[in-house]
Amino acid sequence: MTYRFDGEGSEPVIRIRDLRMRFGERYVLNGIDFDAYPGQIIGYIGPNGAGKSTTVKIMLGLVEGYSGEVRVCGANPVDGDTEYKRRIGYVPETADIYDTLTAREYLTFIGELYGLSMETAESKARRMMEQLGLKDAANARLSTFSKGMKQKVLIISSLLHNPDILFLDEPLSGLDANSVMVVKELLALLAAQGKTIFYSSHIMEVVEKISHRIILLDGGRIAADGSFEELKGQNLQGSLEQIFNQITGFNEHHEIAERFVSIVQEV
Amino acid sequence: MKEIKFLKILDRFGGLLEKLDIDYPVMRRILQTKLLMDGRRAPTIVGKSGRNQRDRHAKDGDPDRNQFFGSLWLYLIFGGFTCLFVLNGDNYIFQMSFVFGILMFMIMTSLISDFSSVLLDVRDRSILQTKPVNRRTIAMAKALHIFYYLFFLTGALAVIPLGVGLFRHGWGFFLIFAVELVLMDLLIIALTAMLYLLVLRLLDGERLKDLINYVQIGLTIGIALGYQLLIRVFDFIDLQAVIQFKWWYFLIPPIWFGAPYEMLLQGDYRTEIAVASGLALLVPVIAGVTYLLMMPSMEKNLQKLAGPGASQREGAGRWVNRLARVLCPEGQERAFFHFAWRMMAREREFKLKVYPNLGFSLIFPPILLFTMGMQDGWASLRGTQLHLFIYGCALLMPSLVWMLRYSSNYKASWIYRTAPVSSSVPIQRGTLTAAVVRLLLPVYAFEAVGFMVLFGAEIIPDLLAAGLGLLAYAVICFAVVDNKSTYPFSERFEAAQTGLSLKMIGLMLMLAVFGLLHYIAAQFSFGVLIYIALLLAANWFLWLRGFGNPKLTG
Numbered sequence: 001m002t003y004r005f006d007g008e009g010s011e012p013v014i015r016i017r018d019l020r021m022r023f024g025e026r027y028v029l030n031g032i033d034f035d036a037y038p039g040q041i042i043g044y045i046g047p048n049g050a051g052k053s054t055t056v057k058i059m060l061g062l063v064e065g066y067s068g069e070v071r072v073c074g075a076n077p078v079d080g081d082t083e084y085k086r087r088i089g090y091v092p093e094t095a096d097i098y099d100t101l102t103a104r105e106y107l108t109f110i111g112e113l114y115g116l117s118m119e120t121a122e123s124k125a126r127r128m129m130e131q132l133g134l135k136d137a138a139n140a141r142l143s144t145f146s147k148g149m150k151q152k153v154l155i156i157s158s159l160l161h162n163p164d165i166l167f168l169d170e171p172l173s174g175l176d177a178n179s180v181m182v183v184k185e186l187l188a189l190l191a192a193q194g195k196t197i198f199y200s201s202h203i204m205e206v207v208e209k210i211s212h213r214i215i216l217l218d219g220g221r222i223a224a225d226g227s228f229e230e231l232k233g234q235n236l237q238g239s240l241e242q243i244f245n246q247i248t249g250f251n252e253h254h255e256i257a258e259r260f261v262s263i264v265q266e267v
Numbered sequence: 268m269k270e271i272k273f274l275k276i277l278d279r280f281g282g283l284l285e286k287l288d289i290d291y292p293v294m295r296r297i298l299q300t301k302l303l304m305d306g307r308r309a310p311t312i313v314g315k316s317g318r319n320q321r322d323r324h325a326k327d328g329d330p331d332r333n334q335f336f337g338s339l340w341l342y343l344i345f346g347g348f349t350c351l352f353v354l355n356g357d358n359y360i361f362q363m364s365f366v367f368g369i370l371m372f373m374i375m376t377s378l379i380s381d382f383s384s385v386l387l388d389v390r391d392r393s394i395l396q397t398k399p400v401n402r403r404t405i406a407m408a409k410a411l412h413i414f415y416y417l418f419f420l421t422g423a424l425a426v427i428p429l430g431v432g433l434f435r436h437g438w439g440f441f442l443i444f445a446v447e448l449v450l451m452d453l454l455i456i457a458l459t460a461m462l463y464l465l466v467l468r469l470l471d472g473e474r475l476k477d478l479i480n481y482v483q484i485g486l487t488i489g490i491a492l493g494y495q496l497l498i499r500v501f502d503f504i505d506l507q508a509v510i511q512f513k514w515w516y517f518l519i520p521p522i523w524f525g526a527p528y529e530m531l532l533q534g535d536y537r538t539e540i541a542v543a544s545g546l547a548l549l550v551p552v553i554a555g556v557t558y559l560l561m562m563p564s565m566e567k568n569l570q571k572l573a574g575p576g577a578s579q580r581e582g583a584g585r586w587v588n589r590l591a592r593v594l595c596p597e598g599q600e601r602a603f604f605h606f607a608w609r610m611m612a613r614e615r616e617f618k619l620k621v622y623p624n625l626g627f628s629l630i631f632p633p634i635l636l637f638t639m640g641m642q643d644g645w646a647s648l649r650g651t652q653l654h655l656f657i658y659g660c661a662l663l664m665p666s667l668v669w670m671l672r673y674s675s676n677y678k679a680s681w682i683y684r685t686a687p688v689s690s691s692v693p694i695q696r697g698t699l700t701a702a703v704v705r706l707l708l709p710v711y712a713f714e715a716v717g718f719m720v721l722f723g724a725e726i727i728p729d730l731l732a733a734g735l736g737l738l739a740y741a742v743i744c745f746a747v748v749d750n751k752s753t754y755p756f757s758e759r760f761e762a763a764q765t766g767l768s769l770k771m772i773g774l775m776l777m778l779a780v781f782g783l784l785h786y787i788a789a790q791f792s793f794g795v796l797i798y799i800a801l802l803l804a805a806n807w808f809l810w811l812r813g814f815g816n817p818k819l820t821g
Contacts, residue, residue: 060397085399092397096390100307101300109300113293113398141307 011074012037013165013196014059019068021054021220028054029066030220038164038194041187043211045201045240047248050217052200053093056167060090073164086114089158091151093169093200099143103134103153106142107160114161121160128156132179147174155183159190166190166197172206184210208240216247223247271302273415287559290404297395297408301385302415339423345373346424350431357436359532360540363444364525367451370424371521372489375455377420378413379482385412386463386565387475406562410456417452439532447524450551454520457554460565467568480618484626516543523547594700599688603697607671607755611705616675616760621667621706628663628710632656633717652789654722654729658782660710661737665774667702668744672753673760680757691754692814695745698755703741711737728795729785735802736781742809744774 012035019032028051036042046052057063058070061077070077075084098106104125111121129138132152142150151174158166166187172180187210191197201207207214208228216224216231224231224247231243238246245251274295281291349369352362386409395405425448433441466475516522516539526543529535587608595601611617635656636648674680688694715730747770788798 062392062396080401082399082401085397088397090393090397092393094393096393098300098304098390098394100304105300105303109296110394110398112296113395113400115399 010038012071013073014198015069015071016055016059017069019055019058019066019070021051021058021063021066028220029058032068032217032220032222034215034222034225036165036196036198038196039191039212041191041197041199041210041212043199043201043207043214044217045204045207045214045244046217046223047250051220052217053169055217056090056169056198056200060088060167061085086161087164089161089163089166091154091158091166091168091171097142097150097154099145099150100141102139102141103129103145103149104138106153107157110157111160116161124160125156128159129153132156132182148176148179151175152179164195166195167200168197169200170202171199172201172203204239204241204244214240216244218248271299273302274299277411284407287407288401288403289407290400293400294404294408294411297400297405298411298415301408301412336419339419342373342377342420342423343427346370347427349424349428353428353432354435357533359440359528360522360525362525363528364519364521366428366521367447367524368519368521370421370448371451371455373424374417374420374452375459376482376485376489378417378455378459379479382413382416383463383479385409385416386460402563403559406559406565410559410562413456414452417456421448421452436532440528443527443531447527447547450547451524453555454551457551457558460558461554461561464561464565464568467565476615480615480622484622488626488630517546520547520550523550590704594704595697597693600693600697600700603694603755604701607698607701608705610674610756611702614674614756617670617673620670620673620760621663624663624666625706625710628660629713631662632659632714635659636721648721649723652786654718654726655733655782655785657711657714657718657730657733658736658778658785660714661707661740661778662775663710664707664737664741664744665748665771667706668699668741669748669771671698671702671755672758674756674758675760677757677759680754683754683757694754695814696810699741699745703738707737707741728799729789732785732788732795732799732802733781735799735806736785739802739805739809740778740781742806742813743777746813747774 014034014036016032016034019029020027021029028049032051032055044052044055054063058066059072059077061082064078073084073087075081077084098109101109104122107125107129108118108121111125112118116124126138129135129152132155134149134152137145137149142153145153151171155171158168168187172183175183184206187197187199191212199207199211211228213227214224214231215222224234224243226234228240231240232238245253277295277298281295284291284294349366352365356362391405391409396402425444429441429444432444463475466478523543523546526540527547530540530544587605591601591604591608595604611621636653683694711734715734718726718730785795785798788794791797
């Protein structure tokens, strides 16, 4: 199953072949294959435990011990050369953050880790915070930030160094509706500039709207790969949510809900 | 941003570090940020005394003062004690082995209990390792971060003995001492890291955190016992004895460090001494290099710390259920008993703050006894009133009860306000019951059995009376630290003052009052029985009425 997009023809920025990963006895990834090209927004979806974040962590070099071939910007994550990470931005799902720092201090620090000069990092961070409405909070400690504000800081920290690839794990969580619109627009513009965006989320409506291409992972395998229209064509129609249910073989939601409510009423 | 002197000194070695394949500017920046964060671990909310002081610091333009330096004087004093060994005689291998034994113990335990967070910071994984920074650089930043604290810690401990050594034994002694201190620190960092690596390899992250807890208890007990030993040790060692080397001496690192003095200053070139001296130099260097090589592998294993760990065994809590049913017949109270029971068992920070006191409570009565017992022999204990020292096992109560209001998940306390709990009494009583049963009772039972062996069965009524006294004391502590006006586990730890307040000291003295009343009662025939009757009444009143029903201000 190959997917054609305007980026194709150029070199793939991510190339994964027969990726397998085992934790103990359990295979989390069971032979993943795909290429990702510049300018694509890829919705990377799947049920909990399907292996989404493991794939991302492997590409970031956080998890080792897999088999198969992984190339990110031509580099192999396990060969010890971390230079390729300069071209990656990452918003993790768990908001790990040094929260005793202020937003300005944290972002400057992260920018410098990516090789920016302190002045550049600071000025970029300041202006980006201004745009996202964090101007007044710039000198407050992150521990006092709301979830949405922390999320904005994480998004800024992933973009400071103008990366070519973005790994975003639930990047909209905690954001208000207006900020959600800003970030969605932002992603579209970044993709138009040729950046590859790897977008993991459980909110199907958003994935359906923003993704050029959707990769659905189930049980450590790719269960579907293509644009939303293509997925609709292959299966019955409907929303991405319905397609998701259908492909993962889940059609009991009504029965489960009924059983659940009957337990609620017992008291 | 404030420049730290340490970094400026470090800059001179920048070139050297670059040669080791370390990205020096990045490493320096990581280190700088970490040190900045350390300075901010202190409380930040407005309103309490400790905070006002900090606000004043903020006005002085120094908001990031590191709390660590405030506690160094304690190490200074303890290090001063070791002068006794430096000062007396010139049987160096003997004296200096002791000194290094004490220093190594102090440094290793405080490294494990206070600075493990540096070695084990899981956030580093997703924040630092996703950036274009190689693992060696991160590892070196960590090592230097620890070294920074170790430097001051070692400095505080060793400055007095170093000075005394210089005056008493001259420059040669001083130089050997100074060089060995560096080697010792190297060995300690490497050993600790390898210990962690081993635990992480074999067990999971939760076990490692448990291990750290146990080491903290060990530290408290060790220090308490150490004082006793230090005072006595000169009684039974013969400083003139020539040391006869046994093979297992080679397994004791402090003896390695004692050997070079013997060799270089006394001209004792026996093979054993030379080998031991060689070990003092070689082992730390090898350990240090191994550590640098293994550090990346350690980072990899750290992911276990973030992982969910082994799930709890089911059914293990059955006897707790039965206990709860007996102690807290009422439903809500029982719910809070269970809740508090689990929170005390699982809440990491709670354990970190309370367990050292637990260790102290455990060791305090026996130490008092040994001090007496060692003078006249064990048999003389019988028939005395010294078993009243058992009251000492409740020394942990004031701080334990005080800590019950704190939690690292303090924000979750909104449940108290949304749940239909009409009275605070079941909350308070259930929580205190759990604290008494879980922490005070085991200590008391342990001591009671030991005392019975030493004093004979005739002290059973006294032990019973003491037990009842401690039960009443628990409620009094609860009332005095004013837990009645707040919910358990509902305030943030950082706001907690761990130091002794006047209230705490007052409460500890109250234990002595209990002991005194007991002593007076024991002077009369049936006095203890009357005392027991009175305590029963007091307990009945306190546990039933002592929790009142005040308004809550969560």
